[in-house]
Amino acid sequence: MNFISTRGNAAGIGFVDTFLMGLAEDGGLMIPAELPVIDQDKMKQWERLSYQELTLEIFQLFTGDEIPREELKQLIDESYATFRSPVVTPLRKIRDDLHILELFHGPTFAFKDVALQFLGNLYSYVSQRQNKIINILGATSGDTGAAAIEGVRGKDGIRICILHPHEKVSKVQELQMTTVGNENVLNLAVKGNFDDCQRIIKELFADLEFKSRYHLRAINSINFVRILAQTVYYFYAYLQLVRQNPAAQISFSVPTGNFGNILSAFLAKRMGLPVHRLILATNENNILERFVREGVYMPDEFRSTHSPSMDIQVASNFERYLYYLVGEDSQQVSAMMKQFQEDGKVVLSAGLLAKVQSDFQAYGVKNDECLRMIESYSREADYLLDPHTACGVAAYESCGDKNTVTVVLATAHPAKFDESIRLVGIAQEFPADIQRLFDKPQHQQLVDNDKAEIAAQLERFFGTR
Structure with missing residues (x-):
């Protein structure tokens, strides 16, 4: 399969080079x-x-013959061997019309593990195959x-640097x-x-000289392989449910x-999964909700919320959606x-807004509503939601x-956001792997x-050898 750029000046690029x-x-x-x-x-x-x-079946549609099937299978098996659930992303039935897809059974108790355990192994595979140092920046x-x-x-041949906003992530994160x-x-x-x-x-990635000099590679969702890895759990959840009820929407x-x-x-x-509706949940940083409701994409005042992983104004994958919205x-x-760079906003025509609203529904969740969801589902359904899942x-x-x-989608274990859970008077017991973190030195x-x-x-x- 070949890959192209949303802006049209890169084309005919293979899977590994795209990665x-x-x-x-x-x-x-x-x-x-x-x-x-x-x-x-x-x-x-x-x-x-x-x-x-x-x-394996889904990835082979995209990798073609660039990665032999048995080697791809080994990468996949190794990536999910560390998950605490044998089915990787289990479904929990809350009521007849509501299921929770638990994506937090990986080593860091968050949905990002589903894609990033695979990406880590794929980077190691490519580094060994090409005999190159890989420097990851995210x-x-x-x-x-x-x-x-x-x-x-x-892992040999790989270095990684991660930027995070100081004092704007949870303590466990x-x-x-x-x-x-x-x-x-x-x-x-x-x-x-x-x-x-x-x-x-x-x-830094747009600085081509700097990117080339230090062989920078992406781990954020600007990397398409991360997006691809996440499509799998939508297929998996859907297929489990229709197997039980073939007529279900x-x-x-x-x-x-x-x-x-x-x-x-x-x-x-778009690949054929017959999803009925896609509901986009945001918090008080609700630029995406406004985009779906009004057709205006424009950053607003930043707000710190109880769901900090969603405290984002400028969504890096928005451009990919725009590409499909305007007919490629x-x-x-x-x-x-x-x-957007010049004016700080994108305003859609009425026709394009109608298309957006046929693709998504959207809802922005206020801080107090997020906490109410955590409290009520703990009390009434005996299920503890993390604040993002609560949204x-x-x-x-x-x-x-x-x-x-x-x-x-349950995107994280509630133990990762105990600051929010304690606000509704719930005391939770941390998993042992998380509890041990509090006794380790920080770097x-x-x-x-x-x-x-x-x-x-x-x-x-990255300049060290």
Whole structure:
């Protein structure tokens, strides 16, 4: 399969080169030149596959012959061997019309593990096959950093630097990143918010000389392989439910900040998954809700919330969605992104807004509503939600249809956000792996929100042999 840039100036690029490239050299994002479409007969054959077997089938549609099937199978099996659930992403039935898809059974207790354990192994595979040092650079609002570090810590031929917003992630998220003592890991705590971290990352990747000199690779969801890995659990959840009830109409409610998780759902639907509705759940940083409701994409005042991993204003995967929204017209995408850079906003025509509203419903969750969801579901359903999952449940309650089945994505274990859980008077017992973090020393550098200072840190770290 060939991959192209959303802005049209990169084309005919293979799977491995797309994986290594991350951000396209024209500033766009890499996407398949043509998405494969899976027919219903094929999906019927997939209903009884294990999660690992399903991942193999979906990835082979994109890798072609670049990675031999047996080697790809080994990468997948190794990636999910560390998950605490044998089915990787189990479904929990809460009531007839509501299921929770638990995506937090990986080593860092967050949905990012599903993609990043695989990406870590794939980077190691490519490094060994090409005999190259790989330097990974990423930004995190909390969970990506921990999952990415866990995926590559201590691996030969790989170094990783993660930027996170200082004092704007949960304590457990911070500890998961900064208690890793491996020499191939650097944590930079930036005096700013996640959008500041993400902006600097994009600027460094757009500096082609700097990117080339230090062989920078992306772990954020600007890397298409992360998006692809996340499509699998939508297929898996859907197939498990229709096997039980072939007539069921199935929707997904997706907590999202960077537009990556729900973009994976959108791509799964374009590939033939017959999803009924896609519900986009945001918090008080509700730029994406306003985009769906009003057709205006424009950052607003940053707000710290009880769901910090969604405290994002500028969604890095928004451009990929725009590409499909405007009929795969890369020139129009380039013009819209230029408008966004110059004016700070994108305003859709009435026709395009109608298309957006046929693709998504959206709901922005207030802080107090998030806490009410945690308290009420703990009391009434005996199920403890983390605050991001609580936003997904609130969106289901606002937008869901009782005559269909809605799957809410549980994006993290509640222990990762105990600060929010304690606000509703719930005392939880931490898993042993999380409890041990509090006794470990931390390793991080505090830096200003300054591209030059961060570049100097990277030069020292990635410049070592």
